[in-house]
């Protein structure tokens with residue numbers, strides 16, 4: 001689904017919540033993946049200049065959960081390690097979105113090419 | 127043999143009056159005579175659409191997405207949108223296009239009384255294109271309904287940000303729903319104004335109704351708390367549900383204020399802080 005405006009962030013949260021429930025995640029895991037999704041969707045919008053998210057559920061053995069892939073064609077992140085440092089922000093935020101999302105998920109992968117864009121995949125399972 | 131779509135175009139323009147008369151009648155019957163849309167308006171919509179439809183077919187369009195159908199689609203979009211806004215059902219809205227099939231088919235038959243094969247093939251072409259336009263109508267309808275919902279959400283957001291006086295000097299701000307930046311600005315200003323107006327010492331911010339606390343929400347809360355402090359009021363945050371508390375810890379956000387599980391607990395603390403006690407007296411039964 002698209003992430004083009006602020007309301008899309010709300011829609012992403014709602015869609016992720018629905019999928020997390022469908023995948024059978026408990027309340028705590030739902031809240032964690034929804035919150036992580038909110039952070040990454042907001043970054044996609046604010047820093048990635050808009051993009052998309054793909055939401056997938058997996059219900060097979062041995063795990064049940066949700067996987068999200070955020071993609072944008074924005075400016076990219078020049079220094080990933082720095083961006084993942086608690087408190088680092090270039091946009092006047094708290095600088096806890098990326099690092100916090102990583103702590104909230106079981107899986108966290110980030111690829112970014114300066115001048116081309118950013119792709120982040122996260123998953124939460126039980 | 128003349129191409130099917132060109133033939134359809136000719137039939138539509140040459141027999142427009144017959145088609146419109148029949149079509150209008152079907153639309154009136156379908157709406158159950160509720161008269162929600164004025165007859166004159168329906169007639170105009172029918173005529174406008176038919177001429178745009180004939181023009182599109184004449185220009186060689188064979189699928190609904192063809193640029194030659196731009197003005198036909200635009201007209202349908204307008205019809206759909208106004209019906210969505212007026213609360214028409216999806217069926218009522220889609221009926222506009224679908225009920226054109228019968229009158230159009232009738233005129234196709236009348237044009238080729240002795241050629242059943244031709245009638246069948248034109249009928250098929252017509253059905254294909256009207257189905258596509260019908261689906262387009264539904265897409266616009268759906269989008270328009272979403273817009274209506276979005277507008278209502280905006281209105282609700284405006285409404286649901288009251289500052290409540292709980293006691294002399296004690297305010298409560300029950301937050302409900304999504305805290306986007308625009309709304310948070312309103313909330314914060316309301317709270318600060320109330321603190322000044324009522325010389326409040328304590329403000330309880332209750333987030334029971336906030337579904338997600340991410341770093342943006344946390345930042346808004348932190349700013350509000352800091353601003354309240356500058357105005358001389360301390361904040362207590364209540365209603366942080368356990369799963370939210372846990373998530374906040376992982377995010378690494380700390381609100382740096384006293385927090386209580388419920389608004390009631392927060393009020394009890396506020397009483398205590400302002401030197402008040404609540405005493406229960408025996409109540410006469412009867």
Ligand SMILES: Nc1ncnc2c1ncn2[C@@H]1O[C@H](COP(=O)(O)OP(=O)(O)O)[C@@H](O)[C@H]1O
Pocket residue numbers: 039043044047048072074075076077083084088089090091092093094095096097098099118341
């Ligand atoms: N999709 C993205 N494209 C480009 N830069 C990004 C993207 N996501 C994050 N960043 C960079 O990483 C920094 C840290 O992000 P985050 O931890 O979410 O903190 P914040 O959003 O508060 O700035 C951002 O300030 C920004 O510079």
Ligand SMILES: [Mg+2]
Pocket residue numbers: 039042043093096097098
């Ligand atoms: Mg962020």
